[in-house]
Amino acid sequence: MPAAKKTPKATVPVEMKRPATINDIARLAGVSKKTVSRIINHSPLVRQDTREKVETLMREVGYSPDPLARGLAFRRSFLIGMVYDNPTAQFIVNMQYGALDSLRGSGFELVVHPCDSRSPDYVDGVRRFVQQQKLHGVMLVPRVSEDPALAAMLDSIGMRYVRIAAVSMDRPERMVVTHDHDGAAEVADYLQSLGHRDIGLITGPRDYRSSIERTGGFLSALQKRGIELPKSRIVEAGYTFESGVAAAEKLLSGKKRPTAVFCGNDEMAAGVYRVAMREGISVPRELSVVGYDDSPLATRLWPPLTSVRRDTRDTGRIAAAMLIQPEDDLRPLASVRPHLILRDSCQPPG
């Protein structure tokens, strides 16, 4: 005999071909769909026993509201965007894992959106993305997080966002600060305490906020301990391995070499290792090296690289959590602290 076309009124069909809708729940529970809606949205305006009855029913039936329908009615999706330019793979992935830690079970999902911030119309590309998808909010990862034009655009269209950056540069509830200044200062203190006085510095690009902060933090901490680096000991590079190689060649070619080098990230530190290897300079006996990121690379290299750890997964977790909080609940500025991981790439100068 033909199967029932309408769900029978009297029974609770735990297994249904067609997924349950708010109407099914309302009918089965004997309440209006508006009441079910209130429960879905955690409105306090529902009697406790009604709430419990309906919630039990939803669990039994395996009901979960359709994000498409809710999104249409709310005029806003349940998607969080992650916008980034070109950080290292490990950084991106850790940030994603962190964000997903916070999103799991919340009904929100993560949509990734890499872009090219050197392209003239990238801000417009991001605008189309967030506007068309009606995102609930966006995470801005360095270096796009540092772009005032991007933040201004998002603000102008009323799009919620959180910026992850080395220093605060927006309203507190829109910032996760990574304090790169302090991380670099810790390196300076460490190298000075080992006895190093002639120190080299390989920086990232001068227009990256992270690079500015790491450079500033390092130099000012050295200064506080009475060490002033001459210009010739500071070389700007591009955060890449290849640029690190080129910078190291410059820094290590003179007849008097520095006894230690701090690199703005691990990739460039790997470049220093490469040049040291080629030139027969022993790390750490003749040259101490410190990186920044504490990437997997740090432990793959020989000798294992002393580096500043940034808890990127934590950062992502915090940023996503801020985005899905109720808007009226203004949270204080969130931050995450870097700290130096000691390995075998440093020792007192010979």
Added chain:
Amino acid sequence: MPAAKKTPKATVPVEMKRPATINDIARLAGVSKKTVSRIINHSPLVRQDTREKVETLMREVGYSPDPLARGLAFRRSFLIGMVYDNPTAQFIVNMQYGALDSLRGSGFELVVHPCDSRSPDYVDGVRRFVQQQKLHGVMLVPRVSEDPALAAMLDSIGMRYVRIAAVSMDRPERMVVTHDHDGAAEVADYLQSLGHRDIGLITGPRDYRSSIERTGGFLSALQKRGIELPKSRIVEAGYTFESGVAAAEKLLSGKKRPTAVFCGNDEMAAGVYRVAMREGISVPRELSVVGYDDSPLATRLWPPLTSVRRDTRDTGRIAAAMLIQPEDDLRPLASVRPHLILRDSCQPPG
């Protein structure tokens, strides 16, 4: 004076506060919304001049259809899911970039979903994810792509998917094959041609398809060239750096060492480097080493590591493209070929 509440009939408002809807376009163009809908969905049942008129208007107004509304009506979202377990960061990121290459401009977006395939209810977690989000399709990345239970579940709920794996294990239109067998065979041929006869092999876990294929491809190619590896020359490891270190310690501790080692991936090859460094074994003079993946690590290590390149970005591109193709257009099985990148980690045995 108060701004118009209704859009004036006579003019085309290029800039509107409220984004244009299908109704605005229909009214402005003097056609029904159904006709506009037909144009959005590329239906052939529209007169050419009507189509052009409406398309021009849509461009002028900056109209783009709301994916939430379309999704609700279609009962299917415009989201592609990417499900993966725990590959390396570079692999994940490249796969994402590739997928996004294909999705860009298509109206589809990429939602990432890492999971833990060792967890007993992970298949159920994926089911909830794809079902709740009403995904358009999912990309299954190794190693979850190899799980028959996951594929069966997706099939049972009618969810479209593409599996990326070392060999074909599903209907052709659901596979992107990476031919790891061939990549490993190329390594075997190369090492043999250099003159190596006593060769070590560090494999990934025996229950990974990629590992099975790489091991099989390597051994059978050696066999074809008359080389049979004794059991003692084959060590199973876990695709991680640490497991590579442990495997290398076993392989290199005996009094007669192999003259070359092939590792199932670069991470484990880095482990071999580590042990060789510690034991004072010179690579490549005393030991040739080959990896698989051609990850960034391969060029950071010293000496630069010879490794098999897999075009992961291409793989992601193909998989995503397959998912957003019209369903009636059955494409042949897609595949991507690995090839060996020669660097400085190999030479004829001393």
Added chain:
DNA sequence: CTGAAAGCGCTTACAG
């Protein structure tokens, strides 16, 4: 080739 009606599964005012 084109259109009017009904519906997708929710929420927002507005009442009570």
Added chain:
DNA sequence: CTGAAAGCGCTTACAG
């Protein structure tokens, strides 16, 4: 605390 009506912006039958 609860509900009936209207609407979010699209598409699917069903007609013509």
